[in-house]
Amino acid sequence: MAAVDLTTHPGHLARRLQQAHYLLWNTMVSEEITSPQFAVLNALVAEPGLDQRTVGERVGLDRSTIAEVISRLGRRGLLDKVRDPQDGRRFLLRLTDEGVRTHRKLTVRTARMNQVFLAPLSADEQTLFFDLIRRVSDAAEGLRNPVEPLAVRS
Amino acid sequence: MAAVDLTTHPGHLARRLQQAHYLLWNTMVSEEITSPQFAVLNALVAEPGLDQRTVGERVGLDRSTIAEVISRLGRRGLLDKVRDPQDGRRFLLRLTDEGVRTHRKLTVRTARMNQVFLAPLSADEQTLFFDLIRRVSDAAEGLRNPVEPLAVRS
DNA sequence: AGTAATTAGTCAGGGCACTGATTATTTCAG
DNA sequence: CTGAAATAATCAGTGCCCTGACTAATTACT
Numbered sequence: 001m002a003a004v005d006l007t008t009h010p011g012h013l014a015r016r017l018q019q020a021h022y023l024l025w026n027t028m029v030s031e032e033i034t035s036p037q038f039a040v041l042n043a044l045v046a047e048p049g050l051d052q053r054t055v056g057e058r059v060g061l062d063r064s065t066i067a068e069v070i071s072r073l074g075r076r077g078l079l080d081k082v083r084d085p086q087d088g089r090r091f092l093l094r095l096t097d098e099g100v101r102t103h104r105k106l107t108v109r110t111a112r113m114n115q116v117f118l119a120p121l122s123a124d125e126q127t128l129f130f131d132l133i134r135r136v137s138d139a140a141e142g143l144r145n146p147v148e149p150l151a152v153r154s
Numbered sequence: 155m156a157a158v159d160l161t162t163h164p165g166h167l168a169r170r171l172q173q174a175h176y177l178l179w180n181t182m183v184s185e186e187i188t189s190p191q192f193a194v195l196n197a198l199v200a201e202p203g204l205d206q207r208t209v210g211e212r213v214g215l216d217r218s219t220i221a222e223v224i225s226r227l228g229r230r231g232l233l234d235k236v237r238d239p240q241d242g243r244r245f246l247l248r249l250t251d252e253g254v255r256t257h258r259k260l261t262v263r264t265a266r267m268n269q270v271f272l273a274p275l276s277a278d279e280q281t282l283f284f285d286l287i288r289r290v291s292d293a294a295e296g297l298r299n300p301v302e303p304l305a306v307r308s
Numbered sequence: 309a310g311t312a313a314t315t316a317g318t319c320a321g322g323g324c325a326c327t328g329a330t331t332a333t334t335t336c337a338g
Numbered sequence: 339c340t341g342a343a344a345t346a347a348t349c350a351g352t353g354c355c356c357t358g359a360c361t362a363a364t365t366a367c368t
Contacts, residue, residue: 003200011175011189013287016214020294021165035165046157060170089333089346120293129286133167139274140174243316243363
């Protein structure tokens with residue numbers, strides 16, 4: 001009696017959207033490299049030598065998850081990890097040649113996949129789609145890290 | 155040089171959206187029951203006595219995942235699982251009283267959470283948001299199960 | 309009736325995602 | 339300069355998500 005219509009629940013829709021994407025990625029882009037892994041490669045192409053934590057921040061992965069993802073990419077020989085001589089807590093990350101090649105190859109396929117994925121929407125709708133999702137995500141992210149209460153320095 | 159802007163990649167946005175939702179759910183709805191678990195409870199409120207596979211279909215979870223989710227709900231005493239006497243392969247699922255109570259409680263909180271989550275969008279934009287995401291997901295889902303090619307019976 | 313194909317569910321294995329606790333290093337304060 | 343706070347990374351634990359291989363039960367085809 002009291003059942004609810006999940007198609008008006010953003011969380012449920014978000015999950016379905018991600019599943020749909022996962023499937024398409026698997027068939028059109030790669031079965032080896034996942035979408036989050038590609039995001040890490042991409043971040044390191046843009047800014048080589050980043051440390052692990054910062055990469056996680058760039059692509060939206062927490063400290064634990066980014067460690068796993070990086071470990072997998074390292075095992076596949078797509079990136080190198082070296083202690084920062086300036087700060088012994090950090091590891092600096094840099095793509096190998098193989099990592100750069102992989103990124104380049106997947107960039108092309110990803111673009112094709114995105115076209116297919118978004119094909120049901122007109123160009124205007126696609127823009128709107130990005131905008132709406134981004135606004136909702138950013139707002140929720142903001143709730144997470146409440147703006148520092150402007151601490152009053154005694 | 156060849157780095158790409160992930161904010162125009164639907165997969166990346168979908169992942170971020172889901173993370174944002176996960177966080178909000180955890181703080182505003184429940185730390186025990188997850189959103190997919192609630193979806194299962196909801197499906198069984200709507201249609202008590204469904205079998206496992208069909209529940210999975212209703213909420214969009216594959217056979218393996220639905221088995222895990224149901225096992226957790228069973229462990230928590232929120233549902234019962236009995237062999238179908240008509241078909242010994244199936245398990246029929248039914249919420250316990252505790253399961254019904256939990257569903258009712260979470261329904262209220264979920265509605266509140268959805269309001270907060272969608273607050274950055276106007277009413278019209280919310281409708282559009284649902285519509286765009288649903289269209290993209292459904293289309294991708296369609297690619298997955300290509301329409302049976304109308305097999306020509308010799 | 310008896311074998312073949314289908315179907316429901318399980319299991320093993322890989323990957324993503326979060327929290328809370330721990331370790332090592334650096335920085336800050338007195 | 340030394341003890342305390344902060345920071346980068348790891349680890350253990352839980353849960354979601356998929357695939358491919360397998361088992362058990364049912365249905366369909368001779």
